[in-house]
Amino acid sequence: MSRYIGKRIKRKEDPKLITGQGRYVDDIEFPGTLYLAIVRSPVAHATLKKVDFSDALKLSGVVGVITGLNLRVENRPSNFPMAKTELLYVGQPVAAVVAKDKYTAYDAAELVQIDYDSLPAVTDPEEALKDDVKAVEGKGNVAYRKTYSSGNPEKAISEADVSFEEKLVISRVYPAAMEPRGVISVYQQGFLTVYSSTQSPHYMRRYLLNAFADKVKDIRVIQPDVGGAFGSKLFPYPEDYITVYASLLYERPVKWIATRSEDIRQTYHARGQIHKVKVGAKRDGTLTGIIDDLIIDLGAASHGTYLADIAAQMLPGPYSIRDIKVEVYGVYTNKTPLDQYRGAGRPEATFVIERIMSILADELKMDEIELRKKNLIKSTPYVNPFGVKYDNGDYASLLNKAEQVYREMERKAEKLRSEGRKVGVGFSFYLEMNNFGPWESASVRVRGDGRVLVIIGAAPHGQGTATGIAQIVADELGVDIDNVDVIWGDTSTIGEGYGTYGSRSLTLAGNAALLASRKVKEKAIRLAAQFLKSDPQELEYKDGKVVNPKTGKSMTLKEIAAKSMSVLGGVWRYKEEPGLEGTAYFGLDNLTYPYGSHVALVEVDDTGFVKVLDYYAIDDIGLVVNPMLAEGQVMGGVIQGFGETVLEEVIHDKEGNLLTGTFGDYMIPTAVEAFNIKWEYMEKGKSDAPLPAKGIGEGATIGTPPSVLRAMEKAVGKRLTKLPTLPWDL
Amino acid sequence: MNEVKVYEKDQKVKIHFKVNGQDVEYETEPRKLLVHALRELGFTGVHIGCDTSNCGACTVIMNGKSVKSCTVLAVEADGSEILTVEGLAKDGKLHPIQEAFWEKHALQCGYCTPGMIMEAYWLLKEKPDPTEEEIREGISGNLCRCTGYQNIVEAVKLASQKLRLGQTPYQRQ
Numbered sequence: 050m051s052r053y054i055g056k057r058i059k060r061k062e063d064p065k066l067i068t069g070q071g072r073y074v075d076d077i078e079f080p081g082t083l084y085l086a087i088v089r090s091p092v093a094h095a096t097l098k099k100v101d102f103s104d105a106l107k108l109s110g111v112v113g114v115i116t117g118l119n120l121r122v123e124n125r126p127s128n129f130p131m132a133k134t135e136l137l138y139v140g141q142p143v144a145a146v147v148a149k150d151k152y153t154a155y156d157a158a159e160l161v162q163i164d165y166d167s168l169p170a171v172t173d174p175e176e177a178l179k180d181d182v183k184a185v186e187g188k189g190n191v192a193y194r195k196t197y198s199s200g201n202p203e204k205a206i207s208e209a210d211v212s213f214e215e216k217l218v219i220s221r222v223y224p225a226a227m228e229p230r231g232v233i234s235v236y237q238q239g240f241l242t243v244y245s246s247t248q249s250p251h252y253m254r255r256y257l258l259n260a261f262a263d264k265v266k267d268i269r270v271i272q273p274d275v276g277g278a279f280g281s282k283l284f285p286y287p288e289d290y291i292t293v294y295a296s297l298l299y300e301r302p303v304k305w306i307a308t309r310s311e312d313i314r315q316t317y318h319a320r321g322q323i324h325k326v327k328v329g330a331k332r333d334g335t336l337t338g339i340i341d342d343l344i345i346d347l348g349a350a351s352h353g354t355y356l357a358d359i360a361a362q363m364l365p366g367p368y369s370i371r372d373i374k375v376e377v378y379g380v381y382t383n384k385t386p387l388d389q390y391r392g393a394g395r396p397e398a399t400f401v402i403e404r405i406m407s408i409l410a411d412e413l414k415m416d417e418i419e420l421r422k423k424n425l426i427k428s429t430p431y432v433n434p435f436g437v438k439y440d441n442g443d444y445a446s447l448l449n450k451a452e453q454v455y456r457e458m459e460r461k462a463e464k465l466r467s468e469g470r471k472v473g474v475g476f477s478f479y480l481e482m483n484n485f486g487p488w489e490s491a492s493v494r495v496r497g498d499g500r501v502l503v504i505i506g507a508a509p510h511g512q513g514t515a516t517g518i519a520q521i522v523a524d525e526l527g528v529d530i531d532n533v534d535v536i537w538g539d540t541s542t543i544g545e546g547y548g549t550y551g552s553r554s555l556t557l558a559g560n561a562a563l564l565a566s567r568k569v570k571e572k573a574i575r576l577a578a579q580f581l582k583s584d585p586q587e588l589e590y591k592d593g594k595v596v597n598p599k600t601g602k603s604m605t606l607k608e609i610a611a612k613s614m615s616v617l618g619g620v621w622r623y624k625e626e627p628g629l630e631g632t633a634y635f636g637l638d639n640l641t642y643p644y645g646s647h648v649a650l651v652e653v654d655d656t657g658f659v660k661v662l663d664y665y666a667i668d669d670i671g672l673v674v675n676p677m678l679a680e681g682q683v684m685g686g687v688i689q690g691f692g693e694t695v696l697e698e699v700i701h702d703k704e705g706n707l708l709t710g711t712f713g714d715y716m717i718p719t720a721v722e723a724f725n726i727k728w729e730y731m732e733k734g735k736s737d738a739p740l741p742a743k744g745i746g747e748g749a750t751i752g753t754p755p756s757v758l759r760a761m762e763k764a765v766g767k768r769l770t771k772l773p774t775l776p777w778d779l
Numbered sequence: 780m781n782e783v784k785v786y787e788k789d790q791k792v793k794i795h796f797k798v799n800g801q802d803v804e805y806e807t808e809p810r811k812l813l814v815h816a817l818r819e820l821g822f823t824g825v826h827i828g829c830d831t832s833n834c835g836a837c838t839v840i841m842n843g844k845s846v847k848s849c850t851v852l853a854v855e856a857d858g859s860e861i862l863t864v865e866g867l868a869k870d871g872k873l874h875p876i877q878e879a880f881w882e883k884h885a886l887q888c889g890y891c892t893p894g895m896i897m898e899a900y901w902l903l904k905e906k907p908d909p910t911e912e913e914i915r916e917g918i919s920g921n922l923c924r925c926t927g928y929q930n931i932v933e934a935v936k937l938a939s940q941k942l943r944l945g946q947t948p949y950q951r952q
Contacts, residue, residue, distance in 0.1 A: 066889030067877040069824015069864035076823035227828045227890040227924050276890025309829035511888030688927030712833035720915040720928040
């Protein structure tokens with residue numbers, strides 16, 4: 050019986066956040082805290098000759114300056130976390146000033162002189178592929194090379210009735226969480242407590258310990274409230290190491306908080322892929338072959354290569370093509386390193402395959418929904434040509450449902466066009482992979498007063514996961530949700546965990562919490578058997594009570610908890626271990642594969658301004674625990690995807706200078722550009738988990754760009770191939 | 780016209796102002812931003828989301844008008860009355876705008892929320908019954924990356940109804 054699951058339950062997270070009582074990392078203070086400011090590379094590529102900080106040291110209140118700190122961290126630049134010999138991109142840390150307060154630290158940072166000899170920079174990934182100008186001295190620009198191949202696409206394309214080639218560009222974007230990154234590291238004689246705006250305290254503990262194992266015994270990482278992340282606060286950053294190092298050096302609490310300008314320069318950029326596709330098809334619309342040369346613009350380090358792998362593996366999408374090849378080229382450029390952002394490879398794959406479907410429909414003068422139906426996978430599970438096993442779903446039903454909305458919007462568009470307005474309707478169908486593992490943990494603890502504490506290893510930062518998990522636990526234990534507290538974000542409260550990324554937390558941590566709750570119920574039965582002098586076999590757990598159906602006797606969970614705690618100083622005379630706690634770890638042996646469709650009606654005015662008149666999204670994400678939260682994820686994701694389609698682009702000039710270094714130049718949507726979204730969901734493609742959810746954190750940033758761009762394309766009657774497409778491109 | 784005051788670079792200036800109805804005395808460098816001063820004074824609900832006055836996370840009400848507190852120097856706030864998000868709820872009862880944000884799921888990470896709520900407070904004071912377009916225009920100086928704004932707009936509409944239905948807002952000024 051579900052009292053809470055499936056309902057639009059208001060968030061437990063909100064009261065503190067709407068009253069200003071949230072505690073983000075910059076809100077935390079310790080006596081004696083020192084403040085750290087980073088001096089960054091002003092140029093994209095140079096030989097670093099000297100860092101002169103003598104003037105900085107003269108400033109009253111400056112405690113010290115750190116230069117040349119190099120640690121070995123996998124896949125990071127050789128000069129990490131600070132440039133020591135070579136400057137590789139604008140914004141790369143070169144030195145750190147530590148001072149008594151923030152203003153002094155920044156004053157002193159301005160007095161640090163960087164002496165360098167400029168080197169030629171390469172910023173265009175296609176230029177980088179030629180390898181004429183080296184992005185990193187002594188290294189070839191091709192950092193990564195891989196081929197994904199199935200069947201014989203060359204033959205399929207040469208024998209095709211129709212074929213075309215296109216270059217599709219997905220620009221670099223900046224995730225732009227509203228809270229910039231920040232860290233406080235507190236040193237206490239061999240131990241550190243690190244407060245960080247992170248998506249994964251447990252993972253952060255691991256990577257910091259890897260680097261500082263010779264200097265500390267253990268590191269406790271605490272994730273305070275986090276003001277959004279979207280993938281950008283998961284992996285190691287230079288400032289994490291620099292701040293920790295400074296606190297070890299000075300044996301004091303040290304705080305570093307990014308300014309927005311710093312955040313745009315050093316928070317890993319995302320997307321940055323070029324796909325040169327060759328496509329072949331039969332006259333009836335059957336897609337027969339795809340060859341894709343994929344160039345990923347890695348920036349100055351190689352940790353983003355997996356994003357090309359995901360894009361390549363998911364390129365076939367929900368369509369039954371077998372002859373397909375993706376050649377992956379990962380290139381170094383003199384830009385901020387690349388890493389994940391909401392969707393991480395699936396938006397790129399979906400953009401490419403959905404562009405292919407729409408363009409093919411145009412080439413064949415065929416209805417684009419019919420074309421998709423013709424190529425859609427007929428049954429699941431299905432193994433795609435690159436070995437990815439799609440779990441289950443009813444793709445055709447969802448497509449049919451979205452088609453009705455599409456036809457309706459087309460009728461509306463037709464009417465508007467007859468009035469002389471430039472409008473178009475765009476459609477996309479997406480299939481993605483999520484619940485990246487390997488597993489997640491949860492502990493459920495019933496206190497003596499009956500209050501239930503749930504600790505999860507996931508690390509939500511805005512998604513509302515704690516509310517969803519409270520719904521699951523309250524239903525499973527049959528207790529009131531107001532008596533369930535969910536906490537997370539502290540490596541000392543649960544043994545191990547991974548965090549929140551890849552649309553995983555509700556499914557993986559939620560199922561761990563479900564299984565932990567079941568352990569608590571079993572324990573409650575064994576304890577109640579003692580208290581009621583019954584055989585545990587006779588008892589059952591129902592609606593928050595342990596009941597003996599024979600005698601009619603029962604005890605509530607609260608009564609069992611209270612009786613376990615009754616007398617301080619007495620003895621424990623029962624033949625069962627005290628305590629009402631359960632911990633469970635939960636993993637799935639495959640990722641999950643939700644799918645959905647987006648339909649957009651847009652108008653383009655004479656200045657190239659894109660206005661979305663109607664927007665519809667439908668998703669099948671298995672069981673939906675809280676439709677309000679899922680809908681919130683979709684609404685936010687659609688507007689981010691819209692930003693990526695019409696506004697957002699990280700731009701560097703040829704010398705590698707960042708031209709979009711503030712929110713004045715890097716535009717994210719405001720309420721004026723944003724629009725209303727109508728959302729529906731189906732619950733047919735359930736996951737194999739006991740609580741058969743999938744994830745919805747990223748679906749909308751995957752489904753939106755191809756639908757909006759298609760609508761723009763139809764409005765202006767010109768083929769569009771780039772994200773973003775800006776007003777002057779139209 | 781405001782009175783022009785000249786300060787020395789390293790001078791410490793003592794200012795007096797009211798924050799959420801309480802008298803505050805504060806000594807500051809002349810260059811310190813109001814947002815930093817408020818945060819140091821413990822009003823950490825006033826957030827910093829950019830350094831170019833684009834994001835609005837630091838929005839507070841100063842002398843009855845909404846300001847981005849990163850564009851005001853602390854010394855300029857001398858003698859003023861300031862309302863921050865911490866001053867909205869009274870006697871444990873949420874302000875109708877706060878209630879509406881909760882009911883309509885108008886926040887996710889919550890970082891833009893205090894600024895957004897204060898901007899909504901100002902908007903509804905100026906325009907008690909705004910149209911959707913006026914709401915969107917009114918909050919366009921406050922960036923939110925999580926919600927896509929739809930539920931924020933809905934929350935402002937709901938708050939407008941609540942306020943007009945006579946649930947008197949708590950106003951200190």
